[in-house]
Amino acid sequence: MNAVKTSKLVKEFNGLVAVNGIDLEIKKGELFSLLGPNGAGKTTTINMLCCLLKPTSGTASILGHDIIKNPFKVKDLIGVSPQDTILSKHLNCWENLSLMGEIHRLESKELKKKSEELLETMGLTERARDQVSKFSGGMRRRLSIAMALVHDPEVVFLDEPTLGLDPQARRAVWEYIAELKGKKTILLTTHYMEEADCLSDRIGIIDEGKIVALGTSEELKRNHLDSQSLIISAENFGTKVIENLRGKYSVVEKINGGLKISHKDLDFKEVIDYLYSQGVNIYSAASEQPTLENVFIQITGKRLRD
Amino acid sequence: MRIWGISKRNLKEIYRDPVLVAFLLGMPIAFMLVFCAAFGGQHVNPTSISIADEDQSLTSSAFIDCIENVPAFKLNEIYTEESQARNDIENGKIPFYLLIPAGFEEANQAQKPISLELAYKKADPMIGQLVKPMVEAATLMFLGISPPINIDLKGTEVEIKNETINFLIPGVIVFGLMVLIFTAASRIAADREDGFLARMLTTPARPWDFILGYSLPLILVLIVSTLIYLGIGITMGLSIIGNIGLAFLIFFLTGLCSIGIGMIVGTLVKSESQSAISWVIIVPLSMISGALMSADGMPTGLKNFANALPFMHAVDASRNVISGCATFSTVLPDLYYLIGWTVVLFTAGIILFRRRMAS
Structure with a gap:
C-alpha cells in the first residue's frame, strides 16, 4: 500500500x-x-x-x-x-x-x-x-x-x-x-x-x-540535463583553437584562464585529443558534475516567481 | 483527554501573558470603581434651580419656598423679570429657569389652569427632560395632591443601603461579563492569525475539543471576575438581600452565554483585530438589555427582541435576587432562558467550528 x-x-x-x-x-x-x-x-x-x-x-x-x-x-x-x-x-x-x-x-x-x-x-x-x-x-x-x-x-x-x-x-x-x-x-x-x-x-x-x-x-x-560539460585548464589556447571548438560544440566559454565546453553527448577524449594535436599544454581536465540545482533551473526556468 | 490538554495550554497562555492578565483583572476592577464613583453616590448632588417670579404674590413666594424644600433642588437665582433670567441663560450663568407667570395667584385662587414654563438652553435638552418630572412633583406637592405613584417593596427585611448602587451594580456586572464575548473571540482569533490553530487542526482534536478547550480557562476567568465584581460591589455599598449563591449562578450562566457568543465570533473572524467586531454585539445588547440604563421605556418591539435574548433576563433576575425581591422559583424562567441560550450557543459554536475546520 x-x-x-x-x-x-x-x-x-x-x-x-x-x-x-x-x-x-x-x-x-x-x-x-x-x-x-x-x-x-x-x-x-x-x-x-x-x-x-x-x-x-x-x-x-x-x-x-x-x-x-x-x-x-x-x-x-x-x-x-x-x-x-x-x-x-x-x-x-x-x-x-x-x-x-x-x-x-x-x-x-x-x-x-x-x-x-x-x-x-x-x-x-x-x-x-x-x-x-x-x-x-x-x-x-x-x-x-x-x-x-x-x-x-x-x-x-x-x-x-x-x-x-x-x-x-x-x-x-x-x-x-x-x-x-x-x-x-x-x-x-x-x-x-x-x-x-x-x-x-x-x-x-x-x-x-x-x-x-x-x-x-x-x-x-x-x-533532464541535455548536455555534459568539461572544464579544461591549460596554458596556451590559441584564438584559432577556440574558434574551431566553438564551431563544433554548442557552448565554449572562457573561465578563470581555462575553458568550459558543453555539448550534448560530449566526447571528452575527442576534445582532449584535439587540444593535444593543436599543441595546447593541458594542466587539468575535469567533467563538471551536474547538480540538482542545474536540473531545477533547467526545468523551472530563471524567471522570478511571485 | 484532548479537552484537558487544550484547556491547560490556553490557561497557561492566559495567565503567563501579563498584558492579558492586566486586562482581565484590571477591567472588572476599574469598571466597578468608575461606575460606582460616577453614579453610585449616596446623595445625588441637588440640581440648581432658578426661578423667574413675574407674579410676585404671596402664593408664588409660598411655591418658591416649597421648591426650596425639595431636597433634589437647590435654589439658585430668583428673578423678578423673565428677561433677566433669559439673559443669564444666554450668558451661560444658569442652565435653566422656571417661570411663574403673572396671574399665578389669581388662577390658583380661582382654581383655573395656568401653565408654568421651564426654559432651558436648546443646546442642552437633557436638562429639560431631567427637571420636568421633578418640577411636576413639586407642583403637585404644593397643590396638595399626592403624586399617583405606589412604591411597593415586597419582602425587603433588610434595608437597602443605596438603591442606586443596588440598581447599577447587577447591570454593570452583566455588562462586564458581556465583555467576555470579546475576550473569548480574541483568544481563538489570535491563534488563527498566528497559525497555531491551523497547526492544531492537523491533529485529531475534534471541534468540541477546541470549543470546550478554549472555554474552560475562560470559565475560570468568569468565576474570578464575578467574585471581583461582587467583592467590589459589596465594598461600594451593594446590599445583597437575596441569595448570593443564586445571584452568582445567574452571573455564571450570563458569562457562559457570553463565552458561547465569543466562541462563535472567534470561529468566524480571521484575525485578532477582527474580533473587535464583538463590540458591535456587546454595546447594543447591553443597551437593550437594560444593563446600564433602564430598558422600561423601550419600544415594545425592541423590548420583545431583548426579552428573547439572554441578557435582559440576566439583568432583571440578578437585580431582583440581589435586592431580595426574588427567590429561586421566581427567577427559574430566567434561568431556563440562560441555560437554553448557553446550550444553543455552544452547539452553534461547535457546528460552525466544524464547518470551518477544512475550507
Missing part, C-alpha cells in the same frame, strides 16, 4: 489554480521531496494532505484513508511541521510537546520518554523549561519539528524544515531526518537542493501546480 496517494488533486482559490492535477504515489518508508519555486503549490499540496484544505477536485489518501471522507483517521497518522514556525509561545518545550502528545492520546510515560529523546536530538534539553517566546529562530524551528514527531506518526510532513537554521543546526536536523529514513514515510518540501539531494529517495519538481519532473536525484540529473 502507498503511504501517500493523490489522484488528479486540484486546488483553486477564487479562480487561481494553486495545485493543478497532481498525481503522486509515495511508498511506505520513502522519503519524498517536493521541490519547486515559491508559489509552485508545495504548501497547498501538503495542506490538503493534512486535511487543512479541501481539494477543489481529485482525491488523496494517507495509508489508504481518504483525506475528505476520513480526516480524523488521517490526522491520527500524520505529524506536521508547518512552514512557519508555530509554537505556543508562553509554553516551554516540555509543555509544547505535551500538548501535542496529549492531543494524540499518548501515555504520560511514553510522552516523557519521547520528549526527552527529541529534546536531546534537537539540542534543546538545557532550555527545555524556558518559555519559547525567549527562543531564537533556530531553536523554535527545531522544537517545531520535534512537535511533529513526538507522537511517533507514520507519515511526516516537513514543510521547509531547515529554513532559517544555521549550518550546524541544519546538519543536525538532516542527520535526524536521515535516521528516520525507512522507519517513517516523509514528505519534505525544501528550497535547499543539497538537502533534497542528500536526503531524498525520490524528488518531485513542482511548478505552477503541476509535477514537472519525478525520479531519484540521479534520474533527474541524467534525464
